[in-house]
Amino acid sequence: MAPVSATQRVLSPDDVVDLVRASFGPDRRLLDCGPLTGGAFAAVWWARLDDGRDIVLKVAPPPTVRLLRYETDLLAAETRYFRLIAERAPQVPVPPVRYHGRHPRLGEWLVTGRLPGRALPELDGDDGQARADLGAAMADIHRITGDRFGYDAGRTGGPTWRAAFTAMIDDLLADAVDWDVRLPVPAQRIRVLVDRHADLLDLIDRPALLHVDCWDGNVLATADDHGVYRMCGLVDGERFLYGDPLLDLVSPLLFRRTEDEPAHPFLRGYAEATGVPLVFDDGDRRRLALYRMHLHLLMTVETPSRGSTPTNDPDRHALLSDLLDRDLTDLAAD
Template identity: 65%
Template sequence: MSAPSPTQRPLTQTDVSRLVHASFGPRAGVADCGPLHGGGFAAVWWVRLDDGREVVLKVAPPEGARLLRYERGLCAAEARYFRLVAARAPDVPVPPVLHHGRDPAYGEWLVTGLLPGRSLADLAADGDADDGPVRFATGRALATLHRITGPCFGYDDGERPCAATWPEAFAAMVDDLLADAADWEVELPAEPGRIRALVRRHAPALGVVRHPALLHFDCWDGNVLAAPGPDGRLRLAGLVDGERFLYGDPLLDLTSPLLFRRVEDEPDHPTVRGYRDVAGPLDLDDGARRRLGLYRMHLYLVMNVEGPSRGMTPDSHPQRHTALADLLRRELADLARD
């Protein structure tokens, strides 16, 4: 099976069996397995073991794969995130970590339990699901997770940006992305100097954030699972793909759930209402709106810059490239006016 993205290691059923043995012992067997689709970073397979358990096997990119700077160590980061959430916020559903391993031949991998349900992205494609209660529950879950604070602003591994203040950490995160853009020769709709200047200009708005909250960061519809409850209505079944977690401003975590939209324009969105249900009133004053603009700018910068590493170039995906460049350009223009 060929990898759809340069960062995804090609796997076979034989590879999966070997990693299952390495995770659970030589007597563990695979009854059935197959690739899971939807992500573009790691190779992910569902596996049914011969003892009836259903698990997810996620294998990190192969040695030597070119990654963005903030993507270093994501397999270990995901294991830390799920374990942290299970210990500190047990009411928030995340997959249980069953094994985290490393092997000279296969690199790094993670095995978790397989949660029930389908992603909100898949349900939206069907077009007939009432996902409002799931989105409300997602907002509540994020607010619950934001009560967990970290040792610094940024990342917790000592290799990626980590600082005593949020403005420092956020500026370093943006600097890394701009360095990645230069490395990959990604053409951006603005000069890097202009982007850095806007981050510096709005540093006072970032400076009001004093507590480094635990952020999922990547909580878009593809990473939110829903399953029918006892009454047949959809319920939140899990938050997955936690490898990109960091510590920072809770508002950053409201950008991906409303991807390509604006939180400040949709105060009655179910996710926002669910968030307020736990966190209390959400004061979207001028400073908060500037921060949200910075966070959308950062997200669109990520999505622009990561394209080539996923095999998506302006030539191969022209519509994606144009749309993301336009979104980034809009946020930069708004930030320049404020």
């Protein structure tokens, strides 16, 4: 299967055999395997082993491939995230880590157990309860506290949420220059608006664990005995960081304004799990606008590495440009 983007390694079944043996020993046999779709960073395959286990194999980009600054060591980060959730919030269904390895010839890879269920966009019925389950899971994850803000393991972060978030924005703006990405506004306007709202970032004094990438494709669900879809898996934790829990209320309502949909099942599940009604004041709304701007900026800056150009993907580029402009207009309003 051809890669979706330049960051994805091209794998063959023989490559999967080599990686399985490197993970579980030379006597472990592969019964079947195939590529999984939906992502655009790592190459991801499913496999069935001769001991009956179903696994997911995720392989990092080749070391020669250019990455965005925050994409450094993402598979190692995902390994840490899944293990942390398993230890500190075991009620949240994340894939069990089976192996994480690096090899001069094979590269870097992560093996997890394969969870049941289908991603939310693939369901053929009401997904409201599954989204409420996701909200409850996010509330559980947000109870975990880190020792600093931003990314872990010496990556971009800081002692305050203001410092970490500002550095994350600066990284993306530097990536835009490196990749020659044309932004809908000058980079300095983005910096000025972040600085204008920095006092709101200083209100966040606890670095909560955040998933960051809870779009529908990363949420798995299966029907219970009554035919109700329930969440059974949360995947792709590689982009996790520590910060303001409000940031994690953006991606589950992708391309929408979270604060305008208080009855959304995800927000209902989150509020019920925390025991605190979600009421967004003006400061919350402005922080949410900052976090939408961060997400839409990231999605804009990553387009060249994903093989997306204004010529071959004009609708995506137009959408992101409109969304980013809307975010900045919201932040500039008095």
